[in-house]
Amino acid sequence: MTDRNTLTDRYIAAALHAVPAAERDDLERELRASIADAVDGRVEAGETPQAAERATLEDLGDPAHLAARYLDRPTFLLGPAYYFTWLRLLKMLLGIVLPIATTVIVAIDLLDGTPPQRIVGTIVTTVLTIGVHLTFWTTLVFVVLERSGAKTARPGGAGKDLRSWSLDMLPDVARRTTGLVELVGFVVVTILFVFGVIWQQQVGFVRDAAGDPVPFLRPELWRFWIPALFVLLAAAVAGAVARYRTGHRTGTLVLASVALNLVGWAATTTLLLRGELIDTRFFAELDLTPLSGSWTTTYQGVAVAIALSVLWTIGDDVVKWRREARTAG
Template identity: 40%
Template sequence: MTSLTDRYLAATLPAVPVARRAEIATELRASIDDMVEARTAGGQDTTTAEREVLTELGDPAQLAARYADRRLHLIGPTYFLAWERLLKRLLSFLPATVGVIMGALEAVDGNPGGAIGEGIVAALMVALHICFWVTLVFAVLERLNVPLDLPEWTVDRLPEERVDRQIPLTDTGASIGWLVLVIAYLPWQHYRSFVSDGAGGDVPILDPTLWSFWLPFLIAVLVATIGFEVVKYRVGRWTWPLVAVNVVLNLAFAVPVIWLLLTDRLFNPDVVQHVAWFSEGDNLDTVNAVVVAGTVLIVLWDVVDSVVKAYRHRR
């Protein structure tokens, strides 16, 4: 039967440079034998001593990496900060930008109902590609020891941004991108929808009579919310006045939506007539209940989150 030492060497040597393999094998076997002999001289049996010595030497792959001077990490400390900063910068605006553009193109192409989903999927795909390709490039650069030739750090490079900033640019960009998609969808659903009237036309999802007041009002609230996101980012943190404005804007959007849902005034009655599923049982009431519950939960989460962050900053 092959000894533990032979098995350990067999697991270690294939990963070391071929030119040094014989030298390392001799050196490593001698070291193991010496450590085993030291333990047996103290009264330990050979089998137990060999097992403990090999256990202390650790994973053969890690030992081979030390012999080969090979890094066991994807991005090491020399390249890590440059990788992290580039990744954050790209993720801060590219996914949201592409998501908004793809959502707008989908709406223009005649599918406003799928515009939001298309935008979200596009943004996620862009984010995944950025993470993969940036990481791959930096991993290759490190393995090849390519110098980055970055300028030396000095105090002049300290950011002007305050250390107490609670609101990063990524959050602001994502929020504004989402608001733009919702604003774009409200008028587009009136002309393009997934429900056909049977004569080649489209049936608006929302009740067309809402354009007399409520839909323009909701769009105005959403536009005001975009302005609020910009102001919030410039302030950099949650303050009690900002919390108050956030509560007002959330209520200004959520209360009309919930009221319209509960009074069956939000969805176009023609949609219910052309989509048989809505007429079956309590399906329409279920949809209304889910939308109401989701709206309430989102508003509560946003308000509570802003209150907690403002309170923490005051402390």
């Protein structure tokens, strides 16, 4: 069986990553022919095939920049290595997050007896605010990735302080199971979640008679638990970045993910069942009562749902890791 994970395959896959599908076949054929001719010339000059292939690809330089030159596209805020992935992810996030957020806000306003004209204004404000945040944070993450990872090629004559691109940076074609969309989506959702936690405390959907915001989470949590949550989220983001850079799941990364999930689940469930997580004034202001007749019973049901979700996440991660390990082996 032909090895589809050679240096040339990995290089071409990296070069074609941001190229539109309609142009990939032509560019791949041109690249393969050019690389093959250069390798043959080096072999005829006395180099081994392996050394000739490596030297040829190193001479070509960073595949992202090579693709940009082939496509004759300028590199602005986001270069061709990330532009199309950024665009697809942004469209997906806007198509999912905006409708959900708008529905939630409308539902809360209706329950609160807000006049229809104010609801329309709230919808417009919400769509604009969330849309701007989604666009900003998604773009920011890609810009950071672009500046720190993709644009690492050092042109001839560049200073020695720039990080050089090398063939060792090429991801395996066959083994990469963690994509850029997955990474950026997770980072953006995490940022929005942190923003939501802060926003519900400072602004919120619900206000009391004095006009002060009534948070969903108890204010006492800011003394320790919410900062601790942010630390856990930062660790989760670091794990997602490490998984992306590795290209696949490893035992260490899966173990760290399991530990973070269990710690987060234990803390959340304990606070929830003790009645120390949610500020019941939030429900009181909305005139909401538990369907079961008791918030304790409702919290128990939520705790079960959280436990099932965490178990499913852990199980899915472990199963995929074992499957990838068997495939690699």
